[in-house]
Amino acid sequence: MGKLGLVKARHLVSRTGMGAEWATIQRYKNLTMNDAVAHTLSYVDYTLPRPPRTSSWTKTVGNRKSVSRQRNMMRMSKNEGAALQTWWANHMLTTKTPFLERMTLFWSNHFPSTIAGTKQPSALYHQNVMLRKNALGNYGNMLMAVSKDPAMLIYLDGYSNIKDDPNENFAREVLELFTMGGTVYYSENDIKNAARAFTGWSIDDRTGKFINRPEQHDTGVKTFMGKRGNFNGDDILKILLQHPRTAETIAEKMWKEFINTSRPNPGYTRKWAHIFRTSNYDIKTLLTAVLTSDVFWHPANMGGLIKSPVELAIGTMRTLPYRLRKNNLAHNLSLMGQSLFAQPSVKGWDGGESWISTQSLMRRSGLMTNLTRGNLRGKHDPLFMRHMPECSDEELMAWLIPVKPLHPLPTQPGRQRLVRALVLDPAYQVS
Amino acid sequence: MDRREFLKYSSLMSAAGLAPELAFSANGSIPEKIVVLVELKGGNDGFNTLVPYRDPAYKKLRPTIHIPEKRVLTLAQGNMGMHPNLTELMKVWNQGDMAWVQGLGYQGAVLSHFRSMDIWDSGSNANQFISDGWLSQVLPNYKAGLHGICVSPDGSSLGPLQSANMNSVAMQSPRMFVNQSRSIQDVTPVNSTAALAHLTTTQHQLFQAGQQLREKMTRSLKQKTRSNSKGAFGHSLNSVAQMITAGIDCPVYKVTQDGFDMHSGQTGRHNNNLYQVNHSLGQFVHKMKQQGLWDRIVIMSYSEFGRRAAENRAGGTDHGTASAQFVMGGGIRGGLYGQHPNMEQLDPNGNVAHTTDFRQMYATMAQRVWRQGNHPWQGHKTIPFV
Numbered sequence A: 001m002g003k004l005g006l007v008k009a010r011h012l013v014s015r016t017g018m019g020a021e022w023a024t025i026q027r028y029k030n031l032t033m034n035d036a037v038a039h040t041l042s043y044v045d046y047t048l049p050r051p052p053r054t055s056s057w058t059k060t061v062g063n064r065k066s067v068s069r070q071r072n073m074m075r076m077s078k079n080e081g082a083a084l085q086t087w088w089a090n091h092m093l094t095t096k097t098p099f100l101e102r103m104t105l106f107w108s109n110h111f112p113s114t115i116a117g118t119k120q121p122s123a124l125y126h127q128n129v130m131l132r133k134n135a136l137g138n139y140g141n142m143l144m145a146v147s148k149d150p151a152m153l154i155y156l157d158g159y160s161n162i163k164d165d166p167n168e169n170f171a172r173e174v175l176e177l178f179t180m181g182g183t184v185y186y187s188e189n190d191i192k193n194a195a196r197a198f199t200g201w202s203i204d205d206r207t208g209k210f211i212n213r214p215e216q217h218d219t220g221v222k223t224f225m226g227k228r229g230n231f232n233g234d235d236i237l238k239i240l241l242q243h244p245r246t247a248e249t250i251a252e253k254m255w256k257e258f259i260n261t262s263r264p265n266p267g268y269t270r271k272w273a274h275i276f277r278t279s280n281y282d283i284k285t286l287l288t289a290v291l292t293s294d295v296f297w298h299p300a301n302m303g304g305l306i307k308s309p310v311e312l313a314i315g316t317m318r319t320l321p322y323r324l325r326k327n328n329l330a331h332n333l334s335l336m337g338q339s340l341f342a343q344p345s346v347k348g349w350d351g352g353e354s355w356i357s358t359q360s361l362m363r364r365s366g367l368m369t370n371l372t373r374g375n376l377r378g379k380h381d382p383l384f385m386r387h388m389p390e391c392s393d394e395e396l397m398a399w400l401i402p403v404k405p406l407h408p409l410p411t412q413p414g415r416q417r418l419v420r421a422l423v424l425d426p427a428y429q430v431s
Numbered sequence B: 001m002d003r004r005e006f007l008k009y010s011s012l013m014s015a016a017g018l019a020p021e022l023a024f025s026a027n028g029s030i031p032e033k034i035v036v037l038v039e040l041k042g043g044n045d046g047f048n049t050l051v052p053y054r055d056p057a058y059k060k061l062r063p064t065i066h067i068p069e070k071r072v073l074t075l076a077q078g079n080m081g082m083h084p085n086l087t088e089l090m091k092v093w094n095q096g097d098m099a100w101v102q103g104l105g106y107q108g109a110v111l112s113h114f115r116s117m118d119i120w121d122s123g124s125n126a127n128q129f130i131s132d133g134w135l136s137q138v139l140p141n142y143k144a145g146l147h148g149i150c151v152s153p154d155g156s157s158l159g160p161l162q163s164a165n166m167n168s169v170a171m172q173s174p175r176m177f178v179n180q181s182r183s184i185q186d187v188t189p190v191n192s193t194a195a196l197a198h199l200t201t202t203q204h205q206l207f208q209a210g211q212q213l214r215e216k217m218t219r220s221l222k223q224k225t226r227s228n229s230k231g232a233f234g235h236s237l238n239s240v241a242q243m244i245t246a247g248i249d250c251p252v253y254k255v256t257q258d259g260f261d262m263h264s265g266q267t268g269r270h271n272n273n274l275y276q277v278n279h280s281l282g283q284f285v286h287k288m289k290q291q292g293l294w295d296r297i298v299i300m301s302y303s304e305f306g307r308r309a310a311e312n313r314a315g316g317t318d319h320g321t322a323s324a325q326f327v328m329g330g331g332i333r334g335g336l337y338g339q340h341p342n343m344e345q346l347d348p349n350g351n352v353a354h355t356t357d358f359r360q361m362y363a364t365m366a367q368r369v370w371r372q373g374n375h376p377w378q379g380h381k382t383i384p385f386v
Helices: A005-016 A022-028 A033-042 A057-064 A070-094 A098-110 A121-134 A139-147 A150-155 A169-179 A188-198 A233-242 A244-258 A266-278 A283-291 A309-319 A329-335 A358-371 A382-386 A393-400 A415-424 B003-015 B056-061 B087-094 B113-122 B174-183 B194-222 B231-245 B266-290 B359-369
Strands: A201-203 A210-212 A222-224 A227-229 B034-040 B098-105 B148-151 B168-171 B252-257 B297-302 B323-328 B335-337
Touching: A005 A022, A005 A033, A005 A098, A005 A393, A033 A283, A057 A070, A070 A098, A070 A121, A070 A309, A070 A329, A098 A121, A098 A244, A121 A139, A121 A150, A139 A169, A139 A233, A150 A201, A169 A188, A169 A233, A169 A244, A188 A222, A188 A233, A244 A266, A244 A283, A266 A283, A309 A329, A309 A358, A329 A358, A358 A415, A358 B168, A358 B174, A358 B194, A382 A415, A393 A415, B034 B231, B034 B266, B087 B098, B087 B266, B087 B323, B148 B231, B168 B174, B168 B194, B174 B194, B174 B231, B194 B231, B231 B252, B231 B266, B252 B266, B266 B297, B297 B359
Parallel strands: B034 B252, B034 B297, B098 B335, B148 B168, B148 B252
Antiparallel strands: A201 A210, A222 A227, B098 B323, B297 B323
């Protein structure tokens, strides 16, 4: 197998990392595809910067139950939530192993829980750590952990799901979004019975951790997806993991994350789903299948994805020596439609083409203009140049954009001017 | 870049070979009919909005959250009444400019927010998957140029205006749009990948719409108008009013009031939401009348579904099916249309059966508002509210 070379190396790095760092591309371009993919999957570091101070569940639970202290709760969660957003955005900006953060972001969008929906940033932090721990592990384990995760139990009303008053919210979304995908593979009755099976899963007010309350659990017989039994929540999740749709749902999301914005091709996603399921939901096995597939490397798919706001903002700052004037990265992300820990609904950000609306495009282009401000000045910025690789203009273009530029390039010479033109070109918005 | 230089530049750019079907008419005028879509997101509880206060089943199924007869704004028709907070809408009703269409839904109701909203947005059947918004079946034949503007705080989904065949624009506000679109260069749409096609088309639309808005609104945006509108919904409607008054050539606007998904503690939250809807729409109606534009306006509400007939134990309601929606405007024939659903005959989920297919609304809009006989809802009877 031949070496990757510059174009393929940048393709792999830009789609698995955040941005396309020159140093990583240089390392990968001399590797074979298999070696580069294997390195991508194994090069991970789980250490995290110190989290911001957040109020624990035991501190907030009194306020939560009091109507008059709702305003306090709002203010607390807003302030602590903003600190948490900044914490994660800064970690994504500085991490040495961006693939792990990218996958954590992927799963946090598959299993969203939000600041406004939980008013408990401390629980969101713990959920984030849990998702990172499982991000390249086992999907079955992650699904089990999410279902018992305090932030999720708050976000989808699981903790108020008790046998005398079953709440369908979590059961519905587990089926529709986390496993089956879509609404055609199960009935309303399956949702009702799953909700009954999940009753009793709650949060311990003394610790803020998961607790099973048997006295709140509906011990009656349930019928679920054609099966009958005295099911509990674990049983429901196991039945869902046996269903072929669960693996297909994840495989289809992988298509949207790594291949292109068009409808997933079932020829590929069914095959990936089969590999995923027979590996007992090993995420690295699935990722290897995706990243070594011919469709991932097909030249027609280069430029086939739209960069998420995280890829655009953080990726640019990791790739090029550009910095924001103010430290308001998380705010910039939210202006472009990717407010961390604040997805618009439990469905997460739709991603793909929906990243681009006339409104978000103005914000995206405004941010790129801000970052590159000053690059039109005639004089050389020595600091900027010191951080730029020595390469030809052709290599520079192949590095920064996946397709030919759509606007004419500047006629005046100058590296800074050229870099700026490429970053402001529409072709820079795709990956 | 200063203004003169910019104008020179932009005129050069627009001359540089645009796809003609995309070109917006630069001096297009205010359309004959202007439709304002009001999205009530999360599933609005129709039974506590247009209240069947005399229906014994209504009171029985909702012992704590029903609205008693003495508080309802009675319509003197069909034993129905409006939620007590809808005072401004009541004025419109009394003037005969408001229609309520009851029992709107579809066969095989889906209780998922996302899926059911897709069905309403596209006008599909319950088992059909269409990604284009329903307006793409009507507006491209109706006119060239700009088709729709969606105003929302996060510039989010275009919904019924979503389609590659339409020129639709999402914005936070015209002020921000006018300011920020200045730096956008035009680009000729390409289709080397679907992603690039979408991106370049959107950028081209942004450039074109930006030009029209700057041309028509730069002066009016300089005037400091005092706005009494509160909340995101009120600000959005205020923006729509500004654009209509400025003469923007756009036949459809879409605004959203979010937060109707009330599984618990519904009464207070629903009161608040309807308060916002009522006051914002009241101001909007007032402005349109002041400008002499009321006869051109058609305001239409929609929501992904209604709520369950019975309340739950948390004082809320779960996802339901059929619901009532309203249509208002100077040219609207006021009154009650469609049948109030039978609240005594519920399906196994505890939901009512719909009595009017929601696509009758779309057929009515296509045929009676835009006078387009060629639309995909031929099997659905129009409703005589226009």
